[in-house]
Amino acid sequence: MTRQHFPLFLDRVHPLYADFSKRRRPTCISCVHATLYGPRIRQASALLDREKQHTHAEAILRPGNDGVIASLSEDADWDAITAGIKKQCLQKSRDQTQAVEARINDIADKAQQLRQQIEDYKQYVAEQREHHAARRREIADERNQLEMHRQRAHEPIQLAIRRAGQRLEKARNRTVEARATLCHEAASLSGLQKRSGKDGKSEYWLGNVPIPDLRDLNGNLQPDATGTPNDEKAMPQPYEIATAATDSICRLLGNCCHYLSVRLPAEILLPHNDFPHAMIMVTKASYQLKDPPYPSMSASQSSSTAASRIMDRHGVVLPRPRPLHLDRPLPDLVKNDSKMFSLFIEGVMLLAWDVAWLCKIQGIDTINSFDDVCAIGKNLHQLLVATEQPRPQPYRTISSATARTNRSNRVMATPAVGLGAYSHGSAYHSIAGFEGLERLNGWRLATASPTRLLDKLKSYLLNEISGAEWDFLSDKEWDEERDDELPVLVGGTEQPLDARETTMSVMRVAPQDGAASERLGLDKAKGTSGWMKLRGRGNDG
Incomplete structure (x- = not known):
């Protein structure tokens, strides 16, 4: 039963179902049934419409012609529709064929262009090969000609290099000889000499003043008695002799270091205006001040730390120079001014260290212990008087064949190490360079700082002073x-x-x-x- 036939069926069942109202109400079971038929019929009609719409939608969504046919109405012209569909499919097929043919033509044209480019590149590569081959032949010819003319072209340059090296070597040898000669003459004019003492031991004098060994600073030093009146008051005291000796040593070292262009590890301050005595700086504070002030001797007697400092006009603490002079004997200095004693011992040890370092850098390898460092006079005499200036070795060159195989060996021969060879003022055999460091490498005293030697000397002198049982009565x-x-x-x-x-x-x-x-x-x-x-x-x- 369809929806259009359903009202007729309803009228046949109960013709009066639609006449009920508020005034006319059903009074029997049949009337009640007739009243309920209307909502039920409307629900059934809605369900039928829903099912029909669902079926139509599924038919449309189906692929192929079934969906198209299902979407058409029942009174549609099926022949016209079929003819239209065929015509449309044919037109679509023609369009696709034309698109494919156009794409094939484009691909063929592109392939033809690529073939033409490949041919052009092949021709270019062949031309470049011929050009490179010709260039290689030209380069080979030029190389052969260069090898033929190289030896003749290098000979003037090598000859000029050898001549320049010989001139430089001669100038350097003359400079070394001049430095050594000046140092020898300075030592000779200063009166540096070796004498034999009364006990048979060697004594070293600088002028008329004996150079004390650092371990003998407590001993009885006597000057040269030649021309000195035999008067007790005219005889200088031992500490005055030690002061005169250190001043003379500093003056001699200053001249020699100036001639050698050498900077000692500990800077020596020679006497000048407002600087009556020679002093020495510690190694860390050396060559930092242009004009250090002279420290007051009263500051060392004060126990306060601030009183022993040296300050400039801006209040900056300056390094304190170490004294090299005495105004009283060492035993009295230990008792009355222990700080001044420590500074003096540090100063003389730095002076001995400078002498030992200068001997080592100038070719003397016999100073390797504390006793050797303390013998300042022996070291100075061995450096400036006893040593002979080694003869410079002739300038040597190598053959051209060896030069071609090893160009780094074309250097000057290393001369023998002697007085004047090493210096801070020369580029060849410079103390500040690798050769100077190599010269000090392996030195036993290089690893031992002056502080260790200072402690050893101080303990030696203090033990000697405390252990001496001397008493002098007039x-x-x-x-x-x-x-x-x-x-x-x-x-x-x-x-x-x-x-x-x-x-x-x-x-x-x-x-x-x-x-x-x-x-x-x-x-x-x-x-x-x-x-x-x-x-x-x-x-x-």
Whole structure:
């Protein structure tokens, strides 16, 4: 039953289903049934419409002609539709064929262009090969000609190089000889010489002043007595002799370093205006100040840290120079001013280190221990007097065949190391370069800083001062008549009053040992009569 036949069926079932209202209501079961038929029929009609629309949509969505046919109405012209579809398919097929043919033509044209480009490139490659082959032949001919003319072209240049090298070598050798000659002459004019002492040991003098060994600073230094009046007051004190020796050494080292163009590790400050004595700077503070101020000696006696500093006008703390002079003996300096003693010992050790370093850099390899460093006079004499200037080796060149195989070997021959060879003022054998570092490489004292040597020297001198059992008494002290030392008479005597003189004469008698008598005689011979040694050291016996 379709939807259009459904109202007729309803009318047949109950013709009065639509006449019910608020005023006319059903009164039986059949009337109630008739009342419910209307909503049920409308629901069924809606469900049928929904199913029809769903079926039509599925038919349209189906692929192929089924969907097209299903989408048409029932009264459509099927023949016209079929003819249209065929015509449309034919036109579409023709269009696709034309598009394919056009694409094939484009591809064929592109292929033809590529073939033409390949042919052009092949021709270009062939032309380049011929050009390169011709160029190779030309280069080979030029290389052969260059090899033929190279030897003749290099000979003038090599000859000029050899001549320039010989001139430079001669100039360098003359410079080294001049430096050594100036240093020898400076040492000769300063009076640096070696003498034989009374005990047979070698002594080194600079002028009329002995150069002390650092380990003998506590000893009795005596100047050259030639032309000196035999007066006790005119004889200089040992500490004054040590000061004169350090000043002379500094002056000689300053001249020699100027001639050699060498900068010592510790800078030496020679006396100049407002700088009465020579001083020395520590290695870290050397060559940093152009005009360092002279430190006041009273500052060293102060226990405060601020008083011992040196400041410039802007209040900047400056490094303190180490003194090289004494105003009193070392034992008195240790007791009264230990700080000044430490500074002086540091200064003389830095001076000895400078001398040892200069000897090592100038070709002396015998200074390898603390004892060698302390012998300043021996080192100076060995450097400036005893050594002979080595003869420079002739300039050597190598053959041209060897030069072609190893061009780096075409250098000047290394001359023998001697006085004046190494310098800070020359590019060849420069101390600041690799050759200078190689020269100091392997030196035993290079690894040991001056601080270790300073501690060793300080402990040596302090032990010597503390261990020495010396006591010096003058004649006046023996002549004094003290009440507690007068002889006492027990039981009375009839001797005259001048017996006291006999007693005191007995008190003056020195111990009767041969060593003491010899020492007293030696002291009298040196102009030191009236001094007596009470107990000798272990190395005097």
